[in-house]
Amino acid sequence: MPIMPDATTAPAPPPRWTQDAALALVFLTRLPFPPLGPLNGPLAEGASARAMGWFPLVGALVGLAGGAVFAAAAALHLPPLAGALLALAATVRLTGGLHEDGAADVADGFGGGRDLTRKLEIMRDSRVGSYGVLALVFSIGIRAAALAALPVPAAVAGLVAAGALSRCGLAAMARALSPARRDGLAAAQGRPAMATVLLALVSGTAEAAVALGGLALPALAASLLAVVAVATLARRQIGGHTGDVFGAAQQVAEAAVLLTLSAFLGAVA
Template sequence: MPIMPDATTAPSPPPRWTQDAALALVFLTRLPLPPIGPLNGLLNGPLADGASARAMGWFPPVGALIGLAGGAVYAAAAALHLPPLAGALLALMATVRLTGGLHEDGAADVADGFGGGRDPARKLEIMRDSRVGSYGVLALVFSVGIRAAALAALPVPAAVAALAAAGALSRCGLAAMARVLPAARRDGLAAAQGRPAMATVLLALLFGVAIAAVALGGLALAALAASLLAVAAVAALARRQIGGHTGDVFGAAQQAAEAAVLLTLSALIGAAAIGAAA
């Protein structure tokens, strides 16, 4: 006779990676978790130890999904025969809608704090102010303008691939930044998140490289180098300005890396097109 399972036995917990992936999705986007499926209910109870730090390993896949959403909007705009710049701006608007402007807000706060503060304490105080100053406004204008201009220079298939790759690559170096730099504050979201393990850093890089390779082919290494250099530059600036990282610094690093990837791809693809026409 088969042994019937005990009805009082608690179901086995889901794999830890599912909670990490769900946490990355919830943190980076405004998307609700699906009411059914493996992600349902994963974040209703207490988080596993280190889940917030481990979630950074899943930032690149979530970023790729955000980029693909923007790419779909860009392709739809092209199908409607809208000008490329208008399509690029609409695509970026779609990504901002998905993220709630999380990274743009961080970049604006960093620009205000680093530009307006006289010492680290004052810079951190300004960064916590919900008001946006002239440095922050200019940072947003340049961030959106540079990314839109680079995107508008790409043909539709390349633009869709570039947005997916940029979404992943601009987030694959954030775990490394969190591991290398100390938190600039003892409180705050970045400090509470904790220092990711090296395995998390490697997972994020692996995801970023794999997604870029699929989307970009031979251009993946150049795009990866551009993203990591941008993140490293923001990290070095943050260390000098405030002694470490904050959540706003992560947002600024993402914006800088995404712009670097799109600029690199627009330059390389444009040069290849010129060479083919010659």
């Protein structure tokens, strides 16, 4: 006679934080995720917003992958700029160009739209205009130049720290600003709780401190100033945030961190 399953012996659901962390990985990367595990089944309420607390950790892992490519390029005696471009290409491959796409859309929308409706229409358009192309050129060029100016160990550490710090202020932006669209991805994600904001800030700061030591504080300041600048611009231009605005903030913050490190280490040298 078959034995009926006992509800008391059913496996316990995974802890909520594992689903939040897994969701952050799915949001920010193109890594294949197994169908079983934390994301098997319906998402817990508020999981999308809580996942933002884990964005810095995912960013640090993306930066670590880029740092490994930079170190390999240096070991092969490639020019520093070539190594920097290859490292950034590796991070873009992991993220699917998610943040770069957002930065390009924001540049096109803010630069080419005459009013709120037109700005949002341009940002949703999949085509890239001249402002978007220029934004990508400057984003990649500035980050690559800053990386190429760093010695190999500092560049590897810098990519890890920049990956974490450039994402640690996004939860704060999502809490401070309202969604510019009612039907966008950012609106569906929800407003993160203060605990999520604090987790992201503490996590990003801790990861940067491990990678950079005493330089973590000026790097953190640069990243947060960059996020505040993008948030202020977004508020003026479209009255709130979108997923593209998050991407633009990440790109500007990452560039700010890498420029800060190259300035400090250049002064020491």
